[in-house]
Amino acid sequence: xxxxxxxxxxxxxxxxxxxxxxxxxxxxxxxxxxxxxxxxxxxxxxxxxxxxxxxxxxxxxxxxxxxxxxxxxxxxxxxxxxxxxxxxxxxxxxxxxxxxxxxxxxxxxxxxxxxxxxxxxxxxxxxxxxxxxxxxxxxxxxxxxxxxxxxxxxxxxxxxxxxxxxxxxxxxxxxxxxxxxxxxxxxxxxxxxxxxxxxxxxxxxxxxxxxxxxxxxxxxxxxxxxxxxxxxxxxxxxxxxxxxxxxxxxxxxxxxxxxxxxxxxxxxxxxxxxxxxxxxxxxxxxxxxxxxxxxxxxxxxxxxxxxxxxxxxxxxxxxxxxxxxxxxxxxxxxxxxxxxxxxxxxxxxxxxxxxxxxxxxxxxxxxxxxxxxxxxxxxxxxxxxxxxxxxxxxxxxxxxxxxxxxxxxxxxxxxxxxxxxxxxxxxxxxxxxxxxxxxxxxxxxxxxxxxxxxxxxxxxxxxxxxxxxxxxxxxxxxxxxxxxxxxxxxxxxxxxxxxxxxxxxxxxxxxxxxxxxxxxxxxxxxxxxxxxxxxxxxxxxxxxxxxxxxxxxxxxxxxxxxxxxxxxxxxxxxxxxxxxxxxxxxxxxxxxxxxxxxxxxxxxxxxxxxxxx
Numbered sequence: 001x002x003x004x005x006x007x008x009x010x011x012x013x014x015x016x017x018x019x020x021x022x023x024x025x026x027x028x029x030x031x032x033x034x035x036x037x038x039x040x041x042x043x044x045x046x047x048x049x050x051x052x053x054x055x056x057x058x059x060x061x062x063x064x065x066x067x068x069x070x071x072x073x074x075x076x077x078x079x080x081x082x083x084x085x086x087x088x089x090x091x092x093x094x095x096x097x098x099x100x101x102x103x104x105x106x107x108x109x110x111x112x113x114x115x116x117x118x119x120x121x122x123x124x125x126x127x128x129x130x131x132x133x134x135x136x137x138x139x140x141x142x143x144x145x146x147x148x149x150x151x152x153x154x155x156x157x158x159x160x161x162x163x164x165x166x167x168x169x170x171x172x173x174x175x176x177x178x179x180x181x182x183x184x185x186x187x188x189x190x191x192x193x194x195x196x197x198x199x200x201x202x203x204x205x206x207x208x209x210x211x212x213x214x215x216x217x218x219x220x221x222x223x224x225x226x227x228x229x230x231x232x233x234x235x236x237x238x239x240x241x242x243x244x245x246x247x248x249x250x251x252x253x254x255x256x257x258x259x260x261x262x263x264x265x266x267x268x269x270x271x272x273x274x275x276x277x278x279x280x281x282x283x284x285x286x287x288x289x290x291x292x293x294x295x296x297x298x299x300x301x302x303x304x305x306x307x308x309x310x311x312x313x314x315x316x317x318x319x320x321x322x323x324x325x326x327x328x329x330x331x332x333x334x335x336x337x338x339x340x341x342x343x344x345x346x347x348x349x350x351x352x353x354x355x356x357x358x359x360x361x362x363x364x365x366x367x368x369x370x371x372x373x374x375x376x377x378x379x380x381x382x383x384x385x386x387x388x389x390x391x392x393x394x395x396x397x398x399x400x401x402x403x404x405x406x407x408x409x410x411x412x413x414x415x416x417x418x419x420x421x422x423x424x425x426x427x428x429x430x431x432x433x434x435x436x437x438x439x440x441x442x443x444x445x446x447x448x449x450x451x452x453x454x455x456x457x458x459x460x461x462x463x464x465x466x467x468x469x470x471x472x473x474x475x476x477x478x479x480x481x482x483x484x485x486x487x488x489x490x491x492x493x494x495x496x497x498x499x500x501x502x503x504x505x506x507x508x509x510x511x512x513x514x515x516x517x518x519x520x521x522x523x524x525x526x527x528x529x530x531x532x533x534x535x536x537x538x539x540x541x542x543x544x545x546x547x548x549x550x551x552x553x554x555x556x557x558x559x560x561x562x563x564x565x566x567x568x569x570x571x572x573x574x575x576x577x578x579x580x581x582x583x584x585x586x587x588x589x590x591x592x593x594x595x596x597x598x599x600x601x602x603x604x605x606x607x608x609x610x611x612x613x
Contacts, residue, residue, distance in 0.1 A: 018540060021401055022547045029393040045599045048396070049566075050192040050227040050240055050388045053591050055081075056181065057232030073102060074183040075123060076231070082185060091362070095184040098250040098330070105186060105246040106178040110234040110434070112575075113582040119177035179231050187247025187273065191227065191240040192389035194396055196403045197370075198382050205411060206380035207280040207319075208288065210369050212410045212417040213403075214276045215444070217366040217386040218427035222436040222512055223558055224399065225567040226388040232591070234574060234584045238567035239388060239432040241366075245273040250329075265328050266301040273364045275428055277325055279421065280369070284316045289454025290416045298421030303327035326363045366428075382407075391566055392602050392612065398551040405548070406527060409534040416451040419443065423507065435568055438561045441465065441509040446502070446524055463505035516559035528556055554613065563613045570594065 036046050054060040056076035069079035071089065073096075082088060096102045109119045200206035225238035237243070249271035254264035261267065270277070277300035281291035296318075307324035311317070360370060370381040384403055390396050409415060419427075423443040430440045443462070450456040502508050503523045510519060518526025531552065535545060557563045564572075574580055577590045586594075600606040 018538070018544055018548065021404060022544050025400060026393060026397045029397055033393060045595065047595060047598055048192070048389055048391055048393075048602070049598065051190060051230065053229035053570075053586055053594070054232045054588065055190065055230075056183075056186065057586075058588075072183050072185060074185070076181065077183050077185055088188065091188055092184050095188075095248055095250040098252065100252055102182055103184060103247060103249050105181040105243055105249075107181065107230050107243055108178050108236040110228075110236045110584050111177070112234065112584050115582070115584040117177060119584070121178065121180050123180075179233055179235070181231065181243070181247060184248050187244040190247075191244040193385055194224070194387040194389045194399060196384045196387065196400050198384070198404065198407045199378065200380040200382060203380055204283045204286050206369060206382055208282050208286075209382040209407055209410065210276075210367055211279045211281065211291065212415065213382060213384055213407065214279065214367045215417045215419040215424055215427075216403075216406070217275065217384070218424060218431040219442060219444075219512065219515055220384075220399075220403075221366075221386045221388070221428065222431035222440065222442070223516075223555070223565070224388040224390060225432070225437060225565040226390065226570075228434070228567040228571045229574070229586050232586050234571060234586060236434060237432045238434055238436060238565065238571075241386065241428070241432060245271045248273050265303065268301055268328065269299040272329060272362065274366075275425055276365050276367055276421070278318065278322050279418070280318050280322055283319075288414070288452055290418055290451045292418075292458065294460070295418055295420045298425065300325055301328045322369070326359060329363060388566075391598055395554065395612070398554040401548065401551045402531065402555050405531045405534060405552075409531050412534055412537070413449070413530060414452050415448045415530060417445055417448060418451070419445060419507065434571070435565075437512050437558065437565050437568070441511055442515065443507050444510050444515050446505055446508040446522060448525060448527075448530060459504070459506045461505045462507040463502040464509050465502075512559045513561065517556060528552055528559075557613050564610055566611065569608070569611045570598075573597065 033046065033048075040046060052060070056074075061078070061081065063080065065078040065080045067075055067078055071079040071082055072092065082092065109115065111117060111119075198209060200209055221239055221241060227240040227243075228234060228238050230240070230243060251268050251271065252264055253259045254261045255266070255268040257267050277298055279291065279295050282288040302321050302324040304324075306327040307320050310320040310323060315323075356371070357373075360368065364385065366384075366386040368383040368385060370383065372379050387399055387403075390399065410417070427442045430436055430442060433440055446463075451458055502521075508522060508524070510522070510524060514522070514524055514526070516526055516528050518524055518529050532549070535548060540548070554563075558565065573594055574586055574590055575582075577593065579587060579589045597606060601608045601611065
């Protein structure tokens, strides 16, 4: 049985200090775990995992009840799976009602030796949806080509930014040989995410953090990959990000470009959950000139009416587009007490911030910007949301520590991590592939210390290297120095130029190890080296600095490939199990042994140096 526990409020640094990061945060994680364990029965286990592997696969919970119930209408999930509190049920129903049908999410199956190929979904095989209905909204599985009858900019109260009707989901995969998931519950409350929220001194600082943390999303997704099994099958992904985004995709047929637009505000490129659409820049009054307009080369729509209201109120162009982009979608739901604007009942009191917070919560991206809250006294906040939750408290604490220290290094050293939106989306695709932490390369800025003056580090050139598996592309490529292959950039931004020398390019393809630990041959410093330099500048107490560097060592080892991701460990466990038939199916016997093993690793009963070092 898989149970989600929410115990108390998130850990919060009220008066931030590195001592809290070293001592209080790990203790908070441990005490919460112990509190939950104290409430479990002797035959129950607590596991910190991204997804229960057998969710939706046959009988996956005790006393499951019948499928296709009145709440979820799912052929895979029983209504007993749903936490029947109003916010959950309202949001689940809102997604299906708005879309006009239950979203069908396609997940590519891992092709093993004995996997029937082409694979036919054992549950939905006879009625496998066609490309017009069973698509992955995050562009892993492409949309059908939209109708030609699409509105231009500002049509129907919507405005288009870099909109290309012929490239809605470029390079999409076929939906053949996929599993299908038939409920928004596979996205809401499913897929464990470790969220890290960082406070900023003011809006300018928040915008800098937002823009510079966005390129880190795919990098950290690959580093924390933890979900190779979905619905009892090994999949051809190691992460749950695209699956989660697709499961909550509430876009109507008009917004997806399936039928001509008559009532919708415009065609929407992404699900309600997804990667960032627009970078904000440090702001019009900032001396930081690292942002360039060509970075916003993605496709998105924004609400014209709300945009101009904000512009008239003094909000600058990019921030107005960022907020009005949210208003192209309607609110899922609002509880009665939020809709009551009187003060007769203190519980019904609302100053508008609660509405906006709920609205932001229904439009989640891998990096989110939250305004100050009068009631809590918090300032501007930036939330990082692409970390997959890890098995042990030590791993989760180390990831939080790294993200917090990186944010401080960005602000203190004025680091420049800017990437075009198209490159970040390409990285997100790569980050979810099998064993991406070791086998993929990612587009990244070569020099993190230039470009803030708006003059240096802005060549726009990119250096790509091709793996041996892509050697078939050799006729269309030319060989550069260092023996790597260089090819034209295929992202939407046609202005990107190819550079034959990696150490003069602005963007460069790097392994996870090179991004984190540096690559002297390419004159790449490495993020961990920048963070360690920041620590050295603080003159910390010796015991605090030692503990912080020990936590960073876990990140270093994972990036170097000296320890594996949880996804790689789980995949290897399944493939080595005597009950596995090399057919991509994870039966209950393997799942039971896997859950027991993961529990014993977390409990310290089993040593797993390949996972934890």
